[in-house]
Amino acid sequence: MESFVNCIIKSRNALISTSYIRGSSNSRYVLTRPFTIATNPRPLLLSHTIFEPTKSEQVPPLLITHGLLGSKQNWTSIAKSISRNTNRRVITFDGRNHGDSPHDNEMSYNAMVEDVRHLAQHLRLSEFSLLGHSMGGVTSMSFALKYPEFLEKLIIVDIAPTVLGSGEFSGNEYYLKAMLDAKFQNSGVTLSNIRKLLDKTLEPVVKDKAVRAFILTNLAQNDEAGVHWKPNLPILLKYIKGFREFPPELKQKRFTKPAIFIRGGKSPYVPDEELPEIKQIFPNAEIATMPNSGHWCHADNPTEFLNILLTFLQKV
DSSP states (O other), rough: OOEEEEEEEEETTTTEEEEEEOOOOOOOOOOOOOOOOOOSOOOOOOOOOEEEOOOOOOOOOOEEEOOOTTGGGGGHHHHHHHHHTTTEEEEEEOTTTSTOOOSSOOOOHHOOOOOOOOOHHHTOOSSEEEEEEEHHHHHHHHHHHGGGGGEEEEESSSEEEEEEEHHHHHHHHHHHHHHHHHOOOTTTHHHHHHHHHHHHTTTTTTTOHHHHHHTTTTTTETTTTEEEEEOOOHHHHHHHGGGBBBBGGGGTTTOOHHHOEEEEEEEEEEEESGHHHHHHHHTEEEEETTTTOOOOOHHHHHHHHHHHHHHHHHHH
Protein backbone atom coordinates (compact mmCIF):
# COMPACT_ATOMS: atom_id res chain seq x y z
CA MET A 1 0.00 0.00 0.00
CA GLU A 2 1.39 3.36 -0.96
CA SER A 3 1.96 5.63 2.02
CA PHE A 4 1.79 9.34 1.56
CA VAL A 5 3.17 12.08 3.68
CA ASN A 6 2.71 15.69 2.66
CA CYS A 7 5.24 17.96 4.33
CA ILE A 8 5.25 21.72 4.23
CA ILE A 9 8.71 23.22 4.33
CA LYS A 10 9.18 26.84 5.20
CA SER A 11 11.77 28.39 2.91
CA ARG A 12 12.49 32.13 2.95
CA ASN A 13 9.14 33.80 2.28
CA ALA A 14 7.46 30.81 0.60
CA LEU A 15 5.91 27.63 1.92
CA ILE A 16 6.82 24.80 -0.40
CA SER A 17 5.14 21.41 -0.62
CA THR A 18 7.13 18.19 -0.55
CA SER A 19 5.33 14.92 -1.21
CA TYR A 20 6.67 11.47 -0.40
CA ILE A 21 5.35 8.53 -2.39
CA ARG A 22 6.34 5.06 -1.22
CA GLY A 23 5.83 1.90 -3.18
CA SER A 24 3.46 1.47 -6.10
CA SER A 25 -0.31 1.87 -6.24
CA ASN A 26 -3.00 3.93 -7.91
CA SER A 27 -3.88 6.01 -4.87
CA ARG A 28 -4.49 9.70 -5.47
CA TYR A 29 -2.75 12.59 -3.80
CA VAL A 30 -2.90 16.35 -3.85
CA LEU A 31 0.02 18.75 -3.58
CA THR A 32 -0.40 22.05 -1.80
CA ARG A 33 0.45 25.30 -3.55
CA PRO A 34 2.90 27.78 -1.98
CA PHE A 35 1.01 30.39 -0.02
CA THR A 36 3.22 33.36 -0.87
CA ILE A 37 5.49 34.54 -3.65
CA ALA A 38 9.19 34.47 -2.92
CA THR A 39 10.73 37.92 -2.86
CA ASN A 40 14.40 36.87 -2.85
CA PRO A 41 15.15 36.12 -6.50
CA ARG A 42 17.43 33.08 -6.18
CA PRO A 43 17.87 30.36 -5.42
CA LEU A 44 14.32 29.16 -4.78
CA LEU A 45 13.33 25.99 -2.99
CA LEU A 46 11.17 24.21 -5.54
CA SER A 47 8.03 22.18 -4.92
CA HIS A 48 8.93 18.53 -5.39
CA THR A 49 7.63 14.98 -5.09
CA ILE A 50 9.84 12.13 -3.88
CA PHE A 51 9.06 8.60 -5.11
CA GLU A 52 10.58 6.12 -2.68
CA PRO A 53 11.24 2.54 -3.86
CA THR A 54 9.83 -0.38 -1.90
CA LYS A 55 13.31 -1.89 -1.82
CA SER A 56 16.05 0.68 -1.48
CA GLU A 57 19.44 0.04 -3.06
CA GLN A 58 22.62 2.10 -2.89
CA VAL A 59 22.14 3.86 -6.22
CA PRO A 60 22.07 7.62 -6.78
CA PRO A 61 18.58 9.11 -7.09
CA LEU A 62 17.18 10.58 -10.30
CA LEU A 63 15.91 14.17 -10.53
CA ILE A 64 13.48 15.04 -13.34
CA THR A 65 12.85 18.55 -14.66
CA HIS A 66 10.03 19.41 -17.07
CA GLY A 67 9.79 21.71 -20.09
CA LEU A 68 8.16 25.11 -20.61
CA LEU A 69 4.56 25.17 -19.29
CA GLY A 70 5.06 21.66 -17.92
CA SER A 71 4.99 20.46 -14.33
CA LYS A 72 6.18 17.62 -12.13
CA GLN A 73 2.79 15.95 -12.53
CA ASN A 74 3.57 15.32 -16.22
CA TRP A 75 6.25 12.86 -15.08
CA THR A 76 4.42 10.97 -12.32
CA SER A 77 3.88 7.74 -14.27
CA ILE A 78 7.45 7.66 -15.61
CA ALA A 79 8.85 8.42 -12.15
CA LYS A 80 6.92 5.58 -10.54
CA SER A 81 8.10 3.12 -13.18
CA ILE A 82 11.74 4.17 -12.84
CA SER A 83 11.63 3.92 -9.05
CA ARG A 84 9.97 0.51 -9.19
CA ASN A 85 12.33 -0.93 -11.82
CA THR A 86 15.63 0.48 -10.54
CA ASN A 87 15.00 0.60 -6.77
CA ARG A 88 16.08 4.21 -6.58
CA ARG A 89 14.53 7.43 -5.32
CA VAL A 90 13.08 9.57 -8.07
CA ILE A 91 12.39 13.25 -7.46
CA THR A 92 10.20 15.31 -9.78
CA PHE A 93 9.98 19.05 -9.26
CA ASP A 94 8.26 22.17 -10.57
CA GLY A 95 10.59 24.77 -12.00
CA ARG A 96 10.42 28.37 -10.82
CA ASN A 97 7.32 30.19 -12.08
CA HIS A 98 5.68 26.83 -12.87
CA GLY A 99 3.29 24.50 -11.07
CA ASP A 100 3.43 24.70 -7.28
CA SER A 101 6.84 26.38 -7.08
CA PRO A 102 7.28 30.04 -6.13
CA HIS A 103 6.85 32.88 -8.60
CA ASP A 104 9.81 35.19 -9.07
CA ASN A 105 10.82 38.10 -11.30
CA GLU A 106 13.92 36.33 -12.60
CA MET A 107 13.66 33.57 -15.19
CA SER A 108 16.95 32.49 -16.74
CA TYR A 109 18.86 29.27 -17.25
CA ASN A 110 21.41 30.44 -14.70
CA ALA A 111 18.68 30.93 -12.11
CA MET A 112 17.15 27.53 -12.90
CA VAL A 113 20.54 25.82 -12.58
CA GLU A 114 21.03 27.38 -9.13
CA ASP A 115 17.53 26.20 -8.16
CA VAL A 116 18.49 22.60 -9.02
CA ARG A 117 21.68 22.92 -6.96
CA HIS A 118 19.71 24.40 -4.05
CA LEU A 119 17.18 21.55 -4.17
CA ALA A 120 19.98 18.96 -4.25
CA GLN A 121 21.62 20.57 -1.23
CA HIS A 122 18.28 20.79 0.59
CA LEU A 123 17.77 17.06 0.00
CA ARG A 124 21.39 16.38 1.00
CA LEU A 125 22.24 14.73 -2.30
CA SER A 126 25.95 14.36 -2.93
CA GLU A 127 25.43 12.53 -6.25
CA PHE A 128 22.43 12.02 -8.51
CA SER A 129 21.39 11.56 -12.12
CA LEU A 130 19.49 14.34 -13.88
CA LEU A 131 16.84 14.11 -16.60
CA GLY A 132 15.52 17.16 -18.40
CA HIS A 133 13.01 17.62 -21.21
CA SER A 134 13.09 20.59 -23.59
CA MET A 135 13.61 23.76 -21.50
CA GLY A 136 14.37 21.44 -18.59
CA GLY A 137 16.89 19.73 -20.85
CA VAL A 138 18.75 23.00 -21.40
CA THR A 139 18.73 23.54 -17.64
CA SER A 140 20.07 20.00 -17.13
CA MET A 141 22.84 20.40 -19.73
CA SER A 142 23.81 23.71 -18.15
CA PHE A 143 23.87 22.16 -14.68
CA ALA A 144 26.05 19.27 -15.92
CA LEU A 145 28.58 21.66 -17.42
CA LYS A 146 28.62 23.97 -14.40
CA TYR A 147 28.45 21.39 -11.59
CA PRO A 148 29.61 18.03 -13.04
CA GLU A 149 30.75 16.83 -9.61
CA PHE A 150 27.11 16.35 -8.56
CA LEU A 151 26.13 14.03 -11.41
CA GLU A 152 26.35 10.33 -12.01
CA LYS A 153 24.53 10.38 -15.37
CA LEU A 154 22.74 12.89 -17.61
CA ILE A 155 19.58 12.27 -19.65
CA ILE A 156 18.43 14.90 -22.15
CA VAL A 157 15.07 14.55 -23.87
CA ASP A 158 14.58 16.13 -27.32
CA ILE A 159 16.72 19.24 -27.12
CA ALA A 160 20.26 20.16 -28.19
CA PRO A 161 22.88 22.68 -26.96
CA THR A 162 22.24 25.06 -29.85
CA VAL A 163 20.26 28.15 -30.77
CA LEU A 164 16.67 27.05 -30.41
CA GLY A 165 14.64 28.72 -33.10
CA SER A 166 11.80 26.34 -33.83
CA GLY A 167 9.02 24.43 -32.16
CA GLU A 168 8.21 25.15 -28.53
CA PHE A 169 10.44 28.19 -28.06
CA SER A 170 9.10 30.16 -31.03
CA GLY A 171 5.47 28.99 -30.95
CA ASN A 172 5.03 29.38 -27.23
CA GLU A 173 5.38 33.15 -27.39
CA TYR A 174 2.01 33.13 -29.12
CA TYR A 175 0.66 30.52 -26.72
CA LEU A 176 1.63 32.60 -23.69
CA LYS A 177 -0.01 35.71 -25.16
CA ALA A 178 -3.18 33.74 -25.86
CA MET A 179 -3.22 32.43 -22.29
CA LEU A 180 -2.77 35.94 -20.90
CA ASP A 181 -5.55 37.27 -23.13
CA ALA A 182 -7.99 34.53 -22.17
CA LYS A 183 -10.89 35.76 -20.07
CA PHE A 184 -12.90 33.54 -17.78
CA GLN A 185 -15.47 34.12 -15.09
CA ASN A 186 -14.67 32.74 -11.66
CA SER A 187 -18.06 32.76 -9.94
CA GLY A 188 -20.51 29.92 -10.36
CA VAL A 189 -18.48 27.91 -12.90
CA THR A 190 -16.55 24.68 -12.57
CA LEU A 191 -12.96 24.11 -13.58
CA SER A 192 -14.17 21.58 -16.14
CA ASN A 193 -16.47 24.13 -17.79
CA ILE A 194 -13.73 26.74 -17.92
CA ARG A 195 -11.36 24.23 -19.54
CA LYS A 196 -13.94 23.58 -22.25
CA LEU A 197 -14.43 27.31 -22.81
CA LEU A 198 -10.71 28.01 -22.96
CA ASP A 199 -10.13 25.10 -25.30
CA LYS A 200 -12.35 26.89 -27.84
CA THR A 201 -10.74 30.26 -27.06
CA LEU A 202 -7.21 28.94 -27.66
CA GLU A 203 -8.03 26.92 -30.77
CA PRO A 204 -7.34 29.71 -33.34
CA VAL A 205 -3.79 30.13 -31.95
CA VAL A 206 -3.05 26.61 -30.71
CA LYS A 207 -4.19 24.38 -33.56
CA ASP A 208 -3.02 21.06 -32.11
CA LYS A 209 -5.65 19.62 -29.76
CA ALA A 210 -3.04 17.68 -27.77
CA VAL A 211 -1.01 20.86 -27.20
CA ARG A 212 -4.16 22.69 -26.03
CA ALA A 213 -4.88 19.88 -23.59
CA PHE A 214 -1.30 20.13 -22.32
CA ILE A 215 -1.63 23.92 -21.85
CA LEU A 216 -4.92 23.52 -20.00
CA THR A 217 -3.26 21.28 -17.40
CA ASN A 218 -1.88 24.59 -16.06
CA LEU A 219 -5.34 25.68 -14.87
CA ALA A 220 -6.08 25.36 -11.17
CA GLN A 221 -8.84 26.33 -8.76
CA ASN A 222 -8.86 27.13 -5.05
CA ASP A 223 -10.90 29.21 -2.61
CA GLU A 224 -8.36 32.01 -2.42
CA ALA A 225 -7.63 32.64 -6.11
CA GLY A 226 -10.56 30.93 -7.81
CA VAL A 227 -9.71 29.57 -11.24
CA HIS A 228 -6.26 30.73 -12.33
CA TRP A 229 -3.22 29.87 -14.38
CA LYS A 230 -0.51 28.29 -12.22
CA PRO A 231 2.52 29.55 -14.21
CA ASN A 232 3.76 33.11 -13.89
CA LEU A 233 2.72 33.99 -17.44
CA PRO A 234 3.92 37.64 -17.57
CA ILE A 235 7.43 36.65 -16.49
CA LEU A 236 7.56 33.66 -18.84
CA LEU A 237 6.52 35.91 -21.72
CA LYS A 238 9.10 38.53 -20.74
CA TYR A 239 11.94 35.98 -20.84
CA ILE A 240 10.69 33.72 -23.65
CA LYS A 241 13.24 34.91 -26.23
CA GLY A 242 16.07 34.17 -23.80
CA PHE A 243 15.00 30.52 -23.60
CA ARG A 244 15.95 30.00 -27.24
CA GLU A 245 19.71 30.26 -26.84
CA PHE A 246 21.92 27.77 -25.05
CA PRO A 247 24.13 29.69 -22.58
CA PRO A 248 27.15 30.62 -24.77
CA GLU A 249 29.59 30.78 -21.85
CA LEU A 250 29.09 27.03 -21.27
CA LYS A 251 29.91 25.85 -24.79
CA GLN A 252 33.64 25.74 -24.05
CA LYS A 253 33.09 23.34 -21.14
CA ARG A 254 32.87 19.55 -21.43
CA PHE A 255 30.82 16.96 -19.55
CA THR A 256 32.66 13.63 -19.82
CA LYS A 257 30.44 11.42 -17.66
CA PRO A 258 27.80 9.08 -19.17
CA ALA A 259 25.01 10.92 -21.00
CA ILE A 260 22.21 10.07 -23.39
CA PHE A 261 20.20 12.28 -25.71
CA ILE A 262 16.78 10.79 -26.50
CA ARG A 263 15.14 12.46 -29.50
CA GLY A 264 11.82 12.09 -31.28
CA GLY A 265 12.17 11.05 -34.90
CA LYS A 266 9.25 13.29 -35.86
CA SER A 267 10.53 16.28 -33.86
CA PRO A 268 12.58 19.14 -35.38
CA TYR A 269 14.48 19.83 -32.16
CA VAL A 270 17.53 17.58 -32.59
CA PRO A 271 18.28 17.26 -36.33
CA ASP A 272 21.23 15.17 -37.52
CA GLU A 273 23.33 18.29 -38.16
CA GLU A 274 23.31 19.06 -34.43
CA LEU A 275 24.79 15.70 -33.40
CA PRO A 276 28.47 16.69 -33.89
CA GLU A 277 28.06 19.61 -31.48
CA ILE A 278 26.40 17.34 -28.93
CA LYS A 279 29.33 14.92 -29.18
CA GLN A 280 31.82 17.78 -28.89
CA ILE A 281 30.36 19.15 -25.65
CA PHE A 282 29.26 15.75 -24.29
CA PRO A 283 31.90 13.37 -25.71
CA ASN A 284 30.53 10.25 -24.00
CA ALA A 285 26.93 10.87 -25.03
CA GLU A 286 24.79 8.22 -26.65
CA ILE A 287 22.09 9.21 -29.14
CA ALA A 288 18.79 7.34 -29.07
CA THR A 289 16.09 8.07 -31.67
CA MET A 290 12.44 7.15 -31.21
CA PRO A 291 11.31 7.12 -34.87
CA ASN A 292 7.56 7.35 -34.32
CA SER A 293 7.60 10.00 -31.60
CA GLY A 294 7.52 13.79 -31.59
CA HIS A 295 8.83 16.38 -29.13
CA TRP A 296 6.98 14.79 -26.18
CA CYS A 297 8.47 11.37 -26.91
CA HIS A 298 8.02 10.20 -23.31
CA ALA A 299 4.27 10.77 -23.70
CA ASP A 300 4.00 9.61 -27.33
CA ASN A 301 5.52 6.19 -26.60
CA PRO A 302 6.17 5.72 -22.88
CA THR A 303 7.04 2.02 -23.17
CA GLU A 304 9.79 2.62 -25.73
CA PHE A 305 11.01 5.65 -23.78
CA LEU A 306 11.20 3.68 -20.53
CA ASN A 307 13.08 0.83 -22.19
CA ILE A 308 15.73 3.25 -23.48
CA LEU A 309 15.94 5.08 -20.15
CA LEU A 310 16.10 1.96 -17.96
CA THR A 311 18.79 0.38 -20.15
CA PHE A 312 20.91 3.50 -19.78
CA LEU A 313 20.36 3.90 -16.04
CA GLN A 314 21.19 0.25 -15.33
CA LYS A 315 24.49 0.27 -17.21
CA VAL A 316 27.45 -0.07 -14.90
